[in-house]
Amino acid sequence: MKTILVGLALMTAVGCSAGGSNDQADAPWEPLFNGKDLSGWTQKGGKAGYEVKDGMVVGSTVHNTPNSFMCTDKNYGDFILELDYKVDPSMNSGIQIRSNSMPVYQNGRVHGYQVEIDPSDRAWSAGIYEEAQRGWLVPLTDNPKAGHAFKQNDWNHYRIEAIGDTIKTWINGIAAANLIDDKTHDGFIALQVHQIGDKDSAGKQIMWKNIRIITKDVAKYSTPSTAKPTYTKNTLTAAEQKDGWKMLWDGKTTNGWRGAKLDHFPDKGWSIENGELIVNAADGKESADGGDIVTVDQYGDFELRVDFKLTKGANSGIKYYVDPALNKGAGSAIGLEYQILDDENHPDAKLGAQPGSRTVCSLYDMIQADPKKPINPIGQWNTAYIVSKNNHVEHWLNGVKVLEYDRGSKDFERLVKESKYKVWPNFGLAKRGHILLQDHGNKVFFRNVKIKALN
Numbered sequence: 001m002k003t004i005l006v007g008l009a010l011m012t013a014v015g016c017s018a019g020g021s022n023d024q025a026d027a028p029w030e031p032l033f034n035g036k037d038l039s040g041w042t043q044k045g046g047k048a049g050y051e052v053k054d055g056m057v058v059g060s061t062v063h064n065t066p067n068s069f070m071c072t073d074k075n076y077g078d079f080i081l082e083l084d085y086k087v088d089p090s091m092n093s094g095i096q097i098r099s100n101s102m103p104v105y106q107n108g109r110v111h112g113y114q115v116e117i118d119p120s121d122r123a124w125s126a127g128i129y130e131e132a133q134r135g136w137l138v139p140l141t142d143n144p145k146a147g148h149a150f151k152q153n154d155w156n157h158y159r160i161e162a163i164g165d166t167i168k169t170w171i172n173g174i175a176a177a178n179l180i181d182d183k184t185h186d187g188f189i190a191l192q193v194h195q196i197g198d199k200d201s202a203g204k205q206i207m208w209k210n211i212r213i214i215t216k217d218v219a220k221y222s223t224p225s226t227a228k229p230t231y232t233k234n235t236l237t238a239a240e241q242k243d244g245w246k247m248l249w250d251g252k253t254t255n256g257w258r259g260a261k262l263d264h265f266p267d268k269g270w271s272i273e274n275g276e277l278i279v280n281a282a283d284g285k286e287s288a289d290g291g292d293i294v295t296v297d298q299y300g301d302f303e304l305r306v307d308f309k310l311t312k313g314a315n316s317g318i319k320y321y322v323d324p325a326l327n328k329g330a331g332s333a334i335g336l337e338y339q340i341l342d343d344e345n346h347p348d349a350k351l352g353a354q355p356g357s358r359t360v361c362s363l364y365d366m367i368q369a370d371p372k373k374p375i376n377p378i379g380q381w382n383t384a385y386i387v388s389k390n391n392h393v394e395h396w397l398n399g400v401k402v403l404e405y406d407r408g409s410k411d412f413e414r415l416v417k418e419s420k421y422k423v424w425p426n427f428g429l430a431k432r433g434h435i436l437l438q439d440h441g442n443k444v445f446f447r448n449v450k451i452k453a454l455n
Contacts, residue, residue: 126176135239
């Protein structure tokens with residue numbers, strides 16, 4: 001116990017040197033690890049070894065297992081976390097924060113923000129990676145001072161603040177990451193032991209100690225950061241840029257978009273506020289002065305991501321392969337549709353040529369999305385992902401595939417004939433088409449509209 005108390009006293013001093021306020025000495029710290037056993041923690045993912053030794057959590061690598069995580073049983077939203085660690089120079093590891101594991105997401109795979117532990121020459125320790133999701137959010141490419149703060153073969157100290165939409169990190173008192181991102185509001189904290197290759201030696205270790213947390217009056221004990229802020233709203237992550245993604249909406253203007261039946265962007269019906277593209281409410285009917293909007297460009301095979309947020313009872317949609325040749329005489333632009341709907345409060349959820357085919361994420365009027373889809377509550381953001389390649393199409397919601405089909409297949413042709421689209425020849429078969437955001441007269445929010453053209 002004496003060793004732990006001395007360590008805590010030392011950490012208090014380090015925390016203050018990292019830019020803490022005058023209130024740091026009286027901060028309401030609570031131990032997250034009792035120094036004796038792993039009570040309150042549960043291992044998820046792989047089968048790496050974890051043990052408690054001399055007041056430390058010791059993680060050891062093993063072969064033939066994926067990434068392993070020792071996770072808190074409790075979830076945390078806003079908090080300040082501090083800890084010390086010492087890592088083998090050849091290992092990779094990290095601290096998961098606001099992370100989750102749920103059966104519907106890749107069979108329970110741990111996913112979420114990770115504060116990197118990187119003893120390699122790359123030196124990105126205390127950068128922020130998103131495990132099993134978007135990849136690197138804050139690499140330390142432009143912060144060599146933080147990269148050089150890591151101490152090889154020695155103890156390193158992390159301070160991590162997660163307050164609202166901001167996550168800030170420090171390594172040994174040096175500001176590292178300053179991320180503004182509101183994708184995940186809470187989740188568990190976890191200590192990672194990374195998987196190793198067949199040629200890597202098993203039994204290499206990382207040790208953690210002095211793990212403590214503040215969860216009360218968190219903002220009072222927050223510290224200013226000198227690290228440059230990294231914003232994810234309406235911007236591409238480092239991984240997306242490398243992978244060929246492009247912004248389809250810039251978050252500020254109407255550039256690249258026009259009315260579905262206009263040669264310009266609608267004068268009314270839509271607004272742009274705080275980096276959000278908003279369909280204005282109009283009693284559930286398409287605005288006479290607004291209407292659907294489409295991309296100026298057309299796309300063949302593609303991957304598309306769109307964040308959307310519903311209001312109560314709202315109806316909208318994301319259409320793709322919108323074919324101008326089919327729009328003549330149609331009440332609205334015609335294309336395959338990823339339905340956006342408040343299933344609980346909109347009557348369309350009970351309609352459709354196929355049962356459930358007008359519920360959220362469904363292929364509108366044709367294929368019902370998996371009823372177990374992980375939809376977030378009204379007023380929270382969701383991420384739609386649509387991929388179409390070689391006529392195979394998938395709808396995803398919040399990282400989970402909810403349906404798939406093949407354009408032009410016999411099943412597809414049957415579904416078209418049974419749907420409202422049977423009156424349009426060659427419906428859904430266009431090789432290229434516009435992307436459309438629907439104005440259905442209900443208030444709906446869009447942001448982070450991104451596309452990767454595959455041909």
